[in-house]
Every structure is written in C-alpha cells, then in structure tokens.
Amino acid sequence: MSHKTDPIPHAVQDEDHPVATSTAAIADGVDEEVVEPNRRVFAGWQFLLFAGLAIAYSGFHLFSLNIYPIETWSFRIVHIAGALILGYGLFAGARFAESEAVASPAWLKGVALALLIPAAYTLFQVFMMHQTLSGGAMRIDPAIESLHFGYPLMATTAAAIVLSWFLRQARHRFNPADLVLMVCALATAGYLLLIYNTPLRASTGTSFAPIGISWAAIAGSLLILELTRRVAGLALVVISAVFLVYVFAGPYLPGFLGYPGLSLQRFFSQVYTDAGILGPTTAVSSTYIILFIIFAAFLQASKVGDYFVNFAFAAAGRARGGPAKVSIFASGLMGMINGTSAGNVVSTGSLTIPLMKKVGYPARSAGAIEAAASTGGQIMPPIMGAGAFIMAEVTGIPYTEIAIAALIPAILYFASIYFMVDFEAARKGMRGMRRDEIPRFSHLVKQAYLFAPIIILVAALFMGYSVIRAGTLATASAAVVSWISPHKMGIRSILKALQLAGTMSIQIIAVCACAGLIVGVISLTGVGARFSSLLLGLAGVSQLLALVFAMLISILLGMGMPTTAAYAVAASVVAPGLINIGIQPLVAHFFVFYFAVVSAITPPVALASYAAAGISGDNPMGTSVASFKIGLAAFIVPFMFFYSPAMLMEGSALQILRVGVTATLGIVLLSGVVQKWFFGPVNGIARLVMLVGAMFLIYGGIYTDIAGLAIAAALFVLQRRQFASSPHPT
Incomplete structure (x- = not known):
C-alpha cells in the first residue's frame, strides 16, 4: 500500500507512554487512494492527460444519467470503451522494470x-464505413468489413495483447503496446x-448480420478479458474461457x-448485445455502480472514511x-460504499x-476477523x-x-462475527x-x-426517488456537507473526486463486462x-x-472473483433452477447472492482472506480457514431464507x-460452539448440546424455537452457576 507506512498511531505504539489527550483521531489516511502494484504513476502532461480522461469519463456518466440521456446500447458501448481506454492507459500488462537498464529492448x-x-x-x-452509410448505402460490402476492418483489428488486438505481456517499462512510462490496444478499443466501439x-x-x-459485428465482438471480448486479467486476476478470465x-x-x-x-459468426454477432456483454451486468455498472463509485469518491474526498473508522474506535x-x-x-x-471485499480489507x-x-489477537485471527467483517459489508443495507x-x-x-429484506440477515451476520x-x-x-x-x-x-x-x-430511496436521482442527491450533499467540515471540497477537490471515481470504476466495469460475456454464453447456449x-x-x-448443490x-x-461478477454468473446459472423447484424469486x-459474497472467505481461493493475510503476515490458507470459521453464520443464514421466509x-x-x-x-x-466459550469454557458435551440448540433456534419453526430456547436457558443457568464464583475474565 502506498498511503500508509505505519498504520499504528503514536498514541497506541507505546503503552508505557500514554498521551495526555484522546481528542486526536486514530484513523488517518483511510480515504487515501490505494495504488495497485500494476498501476502506472504518471507525472507532467501524461498525468494531466489521464486525469482529464478520468474526469471526463465520470462527468459523462453524471451528464448522461441526469441531464441528457442517450440511446441505451450506445451508452453502454461508450461506457465499456471508456473503461478499456482508461484501463489500458493506467494498468500495465507485465511487471514494471525496476530501472531503465532492465527495461525491454528498443x-x-x-x-x-x-x-x-x-x-x-x-x-x-x-470513418470510411460511416461515410458510406451516411451516403445512403444499406450495408457495407462483407469483403471490405473482413479484409479492411475485421482481420487487421483481430490480428492487431491479439498481437498487442501478447506483446504487452513481455514489454516491461518503468512505472512512470507509457507502454506503446497499450496505446495500440486503446486505439483498437476505440475502433471496436466506433464500428x-x-x-x-x-x-x-x-x-x-442471424445469418444476415454484418460480418464486421462478429469481428468487433471478438476483438472487444479479447480486450475485456485482458483488462479483467490486469485488474481482477486470472480467476474470472479462466472461467470465461471455459x-x-x-x-x-x-x-x-x-x-x-x-x-x-x-457457429462462430452467429454467437459473436449476438454476444456483444443486450443478450450478453451489453446486458444486465453492464446495465447496472453503467448506471447504479458508476454513480455509487462517484458517491464513494466524494465521501473519500471529504474524509468521511477516516471519520467512520474513528467513530467506530470511539x-x-x-x-x-x-x-x-x-x-x-x-x-x-466502509463496505456499504466501496463495494469490494478485498478493497474493504x-x-x-x-x-x-x-x-x-x-491487544492479543494472533495474526491469523486478526486477519480472519477483518476479512469476515469486510465481506459482510457487501450484504449491509442500504447500499450492499x-x-x-x-x-x-x-x-x-x-x-x-x-x-429491507437484507436487514435481518445482515444483522445476524455481524452479530455472529461480534460474538x-x-x-x-x-x-x-x-x-x-x-x-x-x-x-x-463527545x-x-x-x-x-x-x-x-x-x-x-x-x-431519498424510501421517499420514492429513483436510485439514480437519490445517488446524485447524496453525491451533491457530500460536497455541501464538506463545506462545514475541516475538509472542505472546492473545485480542485471535486475534480480530484471525479478523477478518483473514473480510476476506481475501471475494475468493476471490466468485471461486469466480463461477467456479461459469461451471461451471454449461458443465455445463448441454454x-x-x-x-x-x-x-x-x-x-x-x-x-x-x-440447495446444498446450488450452494x-x-x-x-x-x-x-469480485462479488459483482460472482453473483451475476451464479444468478444466471443457479437462481433460475431454484425458482423452478418452487422457491420464491427473492x-x-x-x-445465491449470499454464497457469491462469502466465496471471498471460502478456502481454497478466498480473495478477502488473502488480502488480510498480506497485512497480518500470516499464512493465506490458514487465514482463509479461520475467516471461514468466523463467517460460519453466512453459510447457514441462506438456508434460513428457504425454511423461514420471515427472515427476508x-x-x-x-x-x-x-x-x-x-x-x-x-x-x-x-x-459459543466455535469459540468453546459461553459464560466460561465449554466442554465437548456442552458444545454438542449448544450446537443442537443453535440449529433449533436458527431453523425458525415454532416448536424448534421453543426447544432451542429451553436448551439456551438451561445452558445459561448451568454456566452462571458453574462460573459465578470462578475468577474467569469477563
């Protein structure tokens, strides 16, 4: 991380030298931008260029969503193309060269x-095809589309992607292969x-579709997959490839x-439409997600994240x-507004x-607790x-x-981690x-x-405003509220927030577009x-x-995979099957949503746990197993939805x-079963009884609730009697 070199404040580093006052904040820098290991750090005109592009990208969405809407497919194509151009400009395809001496040859x-x-x-x-169609032509000659557009676009895109894997440069230098990919993204979107x-x-x-659509879709899919690899890792790319x-x-x-x-033509002429890449996932990323990323960026600019963490400490x-x-x-x-488990960690x-x-937690427990808590941010209303x-x-x-339906499950999840x-x-x-x-x-x-x-x-949401209008009002209010806080947002801060939003949105937009590719396969193949x-x-x-199989x-x-992509794919594959066996759509x-979320703490591939292990210094697999135990409730609560819909x-x-x-x-x-403690240490037999009582209470039936309450009351009385006179810590 680039924004914190020593996260422990001076006031807590030395127990023998307490400070005289506690008015100073502990959290400082929570809102600072995290620079990913493969993100370029520009200066001078290059910084101004990409900052300007990011600001324009965020501003385009605010303008289109609130003032001048444009045609849906066109809006989504521009949305993806903008993310591709920004993404290839900012994120490298290979490790940076530590010095000019080890950079790739000329x-x-x-x-x-x-x-x-x-x-x-x-x-x-x-441009020439645009001129032809504007001149009254009904369609472009297929030979021209293939020979002069499709083949060059395909070959150039594939070659530039492969070349970008081997072309290493210093972090502050721009990669010419990525410039080629930016031009290819522009050509694809333009066509x-x-x-x-x-x-x-x-x-x-259909068989009448212009062949150029297929070529553009193949090139566009390759560009999306490569950017997804750069910003979200290989997991989603491998699944997409399968x-x-x-x-x-x-x-x-x-x-x-x-x-x-x-056939190749029929599939790719349809996958870059609202049946696939331009479908539900991109519909959401181009409206709600981008808007709430802008909202989160405005909160960061006004240092609200620091305040949230300090408030929690107090x-x-x-x-x-x-x-x-x-x-x-x-x-x-924080998880309500930032949208990613690993990012929250x-x-x-x-x-x-x-x-x-x-204060005494082992490194493994510390990392696991943070991973489980950060994952829960994804299910915390109102933003989720x-x-x-x-x-x-x-x-x-x-x-x-x-x-509203998410309220009780979220309370149960965080109550579980708390206890x-x-x-x-x-x-x-x-x-x-x-x-x-x-x-x-105070x-x-x-x-x-x-x-x-x-x-x-x-x-605003509960007064009936649309999500877009409510999000825009909240974003504007973040700027207004900052004017009475120590971190006032002026023009510079607002532009910085828009730039940050443009940069932050790249990962989630790439992930949503890649998930759309999978959704397209699912819908087109049946x-x-x-x-x-x-x-x-x-x-x-x-x-x-x-239900177990669906889980x-x-x-x-x-x-x-990030939560968004995980849910989008699972919702396309698993949810229709659950609905067909008689389960209500909600x-x-x-x-499906809950299990997509908790996949972030489920071994063997647990993104949130791995991120926490990187900070705690513990073994990633051990941390993921520990976070799985701490988040155990999240693996039980979804079954409660089925057996007791009142939970929703x-x-x-x-x-x-x-x-x-x-x-x-x-x-x-x-x-208590997991931690071997209730009001004091719990032996094996008592833990077994507690587990039975817990399952009875969680099940949700009236008779099981009565039996569970009886078990809980008996355990309470026995534990209090057993440990009333014992000097155990409380």
Missing part, C-alpha cells in the same frame, strides 16, 4: 509502435456504434451439457478485544489488523455493494424492497483499548453531520435451463440436497420479530 518497443499502423487503419476504416444505430442492428444473431470453449465444444459433450451448437474501542469490534463496525460502514484492515495484534443493484435489475424487484470475537477475547483474557488510545466520543459526535449524505441517500432441470431432478429426491456451485463460480436470488421480511410483524430474535440467539450459541 526493438520490442519498435514492434509495438509498428502495430499502431494497422490499428489506426482499422479506425480509419470505421459497433455505427452499425447499432442503423436498421442492421435487428439482424444480430464458458467460451463450451460454446463450440457443447455439441460434442454427453448428457445434459450437450446442445446443438452455434464507540467500540474500549470493549474487550476492542480493535476487533472496531473492525466489524468500520468494515460494515485493504482500506480498513491496514489500521485495525495491527491494533488487533497489539454492487450485487444488490444487479439483483434489482435481474429480478425486477424494487431496490428498496431488496434493501465470535467477543467470546475469543473473553477466553484469552484480552483487554480493550485505554481511554487515551481512542478518540473522544468530540466525534459534533461531526455527526458527516453521516448526512448516507441519511439523505436512504431517505446451459442455464439444463442446469435448472438438473436441480429439479435433485429436488425430487430432496430439496435440501438441491456449492455458487461458491465454486464465485471463487477468486429467496432464490438472496440465497416476508410475513406478519410478529413472525418477523420472532424469527429475528430466536435466530439471533441461535447465532450467539453457534458462536
């Missing part, structure tokens, strides 16, 4: 520069904009996986194991993990990361209804932070107005329907077996209240 750069000629030629051909704004758009997916292979290998596969097959720092509880509150607050964990280790917006788009269920860390702190006799080690609550309350943008967002029939067959044997597939599809999609606010007020209270008690017992 001839390799010369080859890259030579590729600019065919790239520019394809862009020129787009698609040209064709999709003519009657030829209706021919996509799905793409399936398109052409499907006819040769046995059983339910087999299908008649699609509220929970003095409790036993204080920093661990701080990480729960801080990660919940990096922003808050660099502060909370060292402090947890200081980007996945909730995709859920609203796919299901047609209003976003406000989804946010896990509390029982561990009690078992190990850990202390909280001293009064002089945390900010003074001092922070005076700045409670910094919560105003989030309150305005929630109020594999989702065949998976549904498989689930239906399993449900005939046992609905629980079908495993959702986690498998989500491993190594319950089915929440089931479906039912009478009394049913919802009963299920919420008893499930919370069940979560407390489950935490």
Whole structure:
C-alpha cells in the first residue's frame, strides 16, 4: 500500500507512554487512494492527460444519467470503451522494470509502435464505413468489413495483447503496446456504434448480420478479458474461457451439457448485445455502480472514511478485544460504499489488523476477523455493494424492497462475527483499548453531520426517488456537507473526486463486462435451463440436497472473483433452477447472492482472506480457514431464507420479530460452539448440546424455537452457576 507506512498511531505504539489527550483521531489516511502494484504513476502532461480522461469519463456518466440521456446500447458501448481506454492507459500488462537498464529492448518497443499502423487503419476504416452509410448505402460490402476492418483489428488486438505481456517499462512510462490496444478499443466501439444505430442492428444473431459485428465482438471480448486479467486476476478470465470453449465444444459433450451448437459468426454477432456483454451486468455498472463509485469518491474526498473508522474506535474501542469490534463496525460502514471485499480489507484492515495484534489477537485471527467483517459489508443495507443493484435489475424487484429484506440477515451476520470475537477475547483474557488510545466520543459526535449524505441517500430511496436521482442527491450533499467540515471540497477537490471515481470504476466495469460475456454464453447456449432441470431432478429426491448443490456451485463460480461478477454468473446459472423447484424469486436470488459474497472467505481461493493475510503476515490458507470459521453464520443464514421466509421480511410483524430474535440467539450459541466459550469454557458435551440448540433456534419453526430456547436457558443457568464464583475474565 502506498498511503500508509505505519498504520499504528503514536498514541497506541507505546503503552508505557500514554498521551495526555484522546481528542486526536486514530484513523488517518483511510480515504487515501490505494495504488495497485500494476498501476502506472504518471507525472507532467501524461498525468494531466489521464486525469482529464478520468474526469471526463465520470462527468459523462453524471451528464448522461441526469441531464441528457442517450440511446441505451450506445451508452453502454461508450461506457465499456471508456473503461478499456482508461484501463489500458493506467494498468500495465507485465511487471514494471525496476530501472531503465532492465527495461525491454528498443526493438520490442519498435514492434509495438509498428502495430499502431494497422490499428489506426482499422479506425480509419470505421470513418470510411460511416461515410458510406451516411451516403445512403444499406450495408457495407462483407469483403471490405473482413479484409479492411475485421482481420487487421483481430490480428492487431491479439498481437498487442501478447506483446504487452513481455514489454516491461518503468512505472512512470507509457507502454506503446497499450496505446495500440486503446486505439483498437476505440475502433471496436466506433464500428459497433455505427452499425447499432442503423436498421442492421435487428439482424444480430442471424445469418444476415454484418460480418464486421462478429469481428468487433471478438476483438472487444479479447480486450475485456485482458483488462479483467490486469485488474481482477486470472480467476474470472479462466472461467470465461471455459464458458467460451463450451460454446463450440457443447455439441460434442454427453448428457445434459450437450446442445446443438452455434457457429462462430452467429454467437459473436449476438454476444456483444443486450443478450450478453451489453446486458444486465453492464446495465447496472453503467448506471447504479458508476454513480455509487462517484458517491464513494466524494465521501473519500471529504474524509468521511477516516471519520467512520474513528467513530467506530470511539464507540467500540474500549470493549474487550476492542480493535476487533472496531473492525466489524468500520468494515460494515466502509463496505456499504466501496463495494469490494478485498478493497474493504485493504482500506480498513491496514489500521485495525495491527491494533488487533497489539491487544492479543494472533495474526491469523486478526486477519480472519477483518476479512469476515469486510465481506459482510457487501450484504449491509442500504447500499450492499454492487450485487444488490444487479439483483434489482435481474429480478425486477424494487431496490428498496431488496434493501429491507437484507436487514435481518445482515444483522445476524455481524452479530455472529461480534460474538465470535467477543467470546475469543473473553477466553484469552484480552483487554480493550485505554481511554487515551481512542478518540473522544463527545468530540466525534459534533461531526455527526458527516453521516448526512448516507441519511439523505436512504431517505431519498424510501421517499420514492429513483436510485439514480437519490445517488446524485447524496453525491451533491457530500460536497455541501464538506463545506462545514475541516475538509472542505472546492473545485480542485471535486475534480480530484471525479478523477478518483473514473480510476476506481475501471475494475468493476471490466468485471461486469466480463461477467456479461459469461451471461451471454449461458443465455445463448441454454446451459442455464439444463442446469435448472438438473436441480429439479435433485429436488425430487430432496430439496435440501438441491440447495446444498446450488450452494456449492455458487461458491465454486464465485471463487477468486469480485462479488459483482460472482453473483451475476451464479444468478444466471443457479437462481433460475431454484425458482423452478418452487422457491420464491427473492429467496432464490438472496440465497445465491449470499454464497457469491462469502466465496471471498471460502478456502481454497478466498480473495478477502488473502488480502488480510498480506497485512497480518500470516499464512493465506490458514487465514482463509479461520475467516471461514468466523463467517460460519453466512453459510447457514441462506438456508434460513428457504425454511423461514420471515427472515427476508416476508410475513406478519410478529413472525418477523420472532424469527429475528430466536435466530439471533441461535447465532450467539453457534458462536459459543466455535469459540468453546459461553459464560466460561465449554466442554465437548456442552458444545454438542449448544450446537443442537443453535440449529433449533436458527431453523425458525415454532416448536424448534421453543426447544432451542429451553436448551439456551438451561445452558445459561448451568454456566452462571458453574462460573459465578470462578475468577474467569469477563
């Protein structure tokens, strides 16, 4: 990380020299921009150029969403093309050269520069085709589309991608191969904009479709896959490649996986439409996600993130194991607005993990707690990361209804983590932070107005404003509120926020476009329907077996992928099957969403856990196993949706209240089972009884609730009697 070299403040580094006052903030730099290892750091005219592009990109979305909307497909094509151009400008395809002496040889750069000629030629051909169609022609000659546009574009894109893997330069230098890719992205978008704004758009997916659409779609898919590799790693790219292979290998596969097959032209002439790349995932990233990234950037510019973390320290720092509880509150607050589990770990964990280790948590526990808490930020209403917006788009269920339904599950998840860390702190006799080690609550309350943008967002949503209008109001309010805070936003700060938003959006837009490619394969090959029939067959044997299978597939599809992509893919493959076996759409999609989220802490590929291990210094696999245990409730709660829909606010007020209270008690017992502690140490037999009681309470039935409450009451009485006179830590 570039923005913190020593995350432990001076006030907590030396217990023998406490400071005299606690008004000073602990968190400082939470809102600083994190510079990824493969992101270029420019200076001079290059910095101004890409800063200007990022500002223009963010400004384009604000203008189009609020003032002058443009045609849907055109808007989404520009949305993806802008991210590709910015992404290839800012993110390198290979490790940076540590010095000019070890940079790639000049001839390799010369080859890259030579590729600019065919790239520019394809862009020129787009202009010529525009002239031809403007002159009254009904379509372009297929030979011209292939020989003068398609073949050069394909060859240049593929060659530049491969070349970018081997072309190493210093971090502050621009890569000529990436310049070629930027021109190819421009040519691809230009051709698609040209064709999709003519009657030829209706021919996509048929034998009458212009061959150029297929060439542009192949080049565009390659560009999306390569950028996804750079900003999100190989996992999503490999899964996408498997799905793409399936398109052409499907006819040769046995059983339910087999299908008649699609030709290369027919598939690619349709995949870069709203059936695939321009479909639901890009629809959400080009509206809701980009808007909330801009909102988050404005909050960062006004230092609200620092305030959130300091507020959490003031509220929970003095409790036993204080920093661990701080990480729960801080990660919940930050996770609502930043949308990625691993990103949340990096922003808050660099502060909370060292402090947890200081009060007695082992490195593994500290990393696991932060990973589990940061992952929970994705399910915390009202914003819930980007996945909730995709859920609203796919299901047609209003976003406000989804946010309300998420309330009890989110409370259960964070209650589980809270009691896990509390029982561990009690078992190990850990202390909280001293009064002089945390900010003074009375001092922070005076700045409670910094919560105003989030309150305005929630109020606007529940008053019936559209998500776009509510997000825009909240963004504007973040700037206004800053004017009465110590970090006032002027023109420079607003431009900086827009630049930050443009840069921050690259990863999620690439991921959504890549997920759209997978969604396109699923919809065009019909594999989702065949998976549904498989689930239906399993449900005939046992609905629980079908749910377990759906859980495993959702986690498998989500491993190594950001939440948004994980949910988008799982929603296309798994959710329709769950709906077909009789599960309500809201319950089915929440089931899939939860497991897509917790894939970030599920071994063996757990992105959030790996990010936390990098900060704590512990073994990544060990941290992922520990975070899996701490987040155990998240693997049980989705089954509660099925057996007790009141968990998602479906039912009478009394049913919802009963299920919420008893499930919370069940979560407390489950935490005690994992940590071997209730009001004192718990032996093997008592843990088994606690587990039974926890399952009864979590199940949600009236009789199981009564039995669970009886077990919990008996355990409470026995534990209090056993340890009333014992000097155990409390």
